[in-house]
Amino acid sequence: MTLVTVLGILIVRKITLFLRKEAVSGYTYTQTSTAALRHPVRQWSNIPVHIVEEHHEVLPYWFRAADHGRISKGVTLVHIDGHSDMASNFYLDGYPFFKWPKNPQNINIMMQRNDGFITAAAMAGLIGNVVWIWPKWDQVNHNDSKTSGTLQFGWTITRQSKVGTDKAFCMCLTESIQQQKSCMFTSADETDMEVLMEEDACIIKRSIHYTEMREDLAREYLQSTHESFDNMILDIDEDFFGCEYASQPLYDLSVDLNALDTYLFQLFCPLHQTGEAVLDRYLAEVIDFVKRTKCISENKPENCDGKTISNTKQFFLRKRSIWRPYICKTTKKERSSFIDGIIEELFKLNLKQLHAVQKVGFCLSTTRKTYQPISPSLFSICKGANSPNETAVTEHRTNPIEVSTRGQLLSSILNVFKESPPKIITVCRSVRDGYTPRQHFVQIENIILNSIRKNYRKAFIHYDKGLLGGKNGFKQSNF
Known part of the structure; x- marks a missing residue:
């Protein structure tokens, strides 16, 4: 070559x-x-x-x-x-x-x-x-x-x-x-x-x-x-x-997180590394709460009763003082919809998949110092730009x-x-x-x-x- x-x-x-x-x-x-x-x-x-x-x-x-x-x-x-x-x-x-x-x-x-x-x-x-x-x-x-x-x-x-x-x-x-x-x-x-x-x-x-x-x-x-x-x-x-x-831990378990990513970057817009760290820790707590509900529905969140989903949302909202400084400019109705979406996507995952998401973590897709009109910095699963089906990079x-x-x-x-x-x-x-x-x-x-x-x-x-x-x-x- x-x-x-x-x-x-x-x-x-x-x-x-x-x-x-x-x-x-x-x-x-x-x-x-x-x-x-x-x-x-x-x-x-x-x-x-x-x-x-x-x-x-x-x-x-x-x-x-x-x-x-x-x-x-x-x-x-x-x-x-x-x-x-x-x-x-x-x-x-x-x-x-x-x-x-x-x-x-x-x-x-x-x-x-x-x-x-x-x-x-x-x-x-x-x-x-x-x-x-x-x-x-x-x-x-x-x-x-x-x-x-x-x-x-x-x-x-x-x-x-x-x-x-x-x-x-x-x-x-x-x-x-x-x-x-x-x-x-x-x-x-x-x-x-x-x-x-x-x-x-x-x-x-x-x-x-x-x-x-x-x-x-x-x-x-x-x-x-x-x-x-x-x-x-x-x-x-x-x-x-x-x-x-x-992203290997997610790939190994066939985790599809496109919908979850979309809800995350529409809800959260941290401007600095500090915000990324706060949100990563907070979302790990949310996942721990989901694990404790003992209602991991194997891709069928409708199998969880309404009270379980409601309790999870209440847990999410009770700690709004943690994540509120890092939310995007949205209406109250939009925020509620995005939170519902995040919770629903988490309940689609089994315990191993939830653990994999926690391990990979959450972060901005690129630094805010990147020229934003070309590469927007979006908050999502911290899986990086490199993936197992990427052919241009040698692992x-x-x-x-x-x-x-x-x-x-x-x-x-x-x-x-x-x-x-x-x-x-x-x-x-x-x-x-x-x-x-x-x-x-x-x-x-x-x-x-x-x-x-x-x-x-x-x-x-x-x-x-x-x-x-x-x-x-x-x-x-x-x-």
């Missing part, structure tokens, strides 16, 4: 309000500062390590680092990830068209997809070189253990699309060895959003160098390459250690021993930069979207952070306010 084919397969993955300043601790946006112009890649006393939930949440941190002079334009990105994350965004009115973002609104419109952040940063002029290090378990998607080439970014004219524009971003890849060039554009109208196109139809605006390699070759390559890593972002996704389906079930072994390899890769450390490090959890194995999340994150601390003594860890489950993570007691 060529790099072109691999890229075409991988960039269709992970798809599915205004950017709040408080989402980035202490963040105040400015255009490229005088300090940054005078002192590109300045020396700093600490190396910031920003831990985010979804990968596009790194963009505010990257651009702030550039505006403050920590990194300079044309930075090298060392991307350690189970996936390439080289999808393109949609062109929309107000998008900073191959320009540096001037304000939070500009960055917000760039945060459309959790696999489109690299191309967004490259099109803005921040990234000049990408090195993607992929795990050996992803070998099935690669013919070669190492490839490189040139990525060009541009735009093209397409038919009127669902996003209301006749422009689309396009991308061309030229492999270094065979010099084969392949181009594609991002369409909102096609089943596969990346559509192959004639290369002369893509009007090129930016160009970067691109290299990808298997994890066991990375240390030797990084030591021997003539490329400069003095101006570097180190970016690590926790799904580098494995990729499992958060890899890991175990503690393999996690530990891969952690040792990661530490050896990071050691290459010990004398000249990265200027900024970002770590992505990928738990909300259902990629990182939740039962191994604590071990994985501890190994990554310990590897960073071991190799870079001045690393300073910062936990983003939007982390699902906060600093400690999501529903760890369930695993």
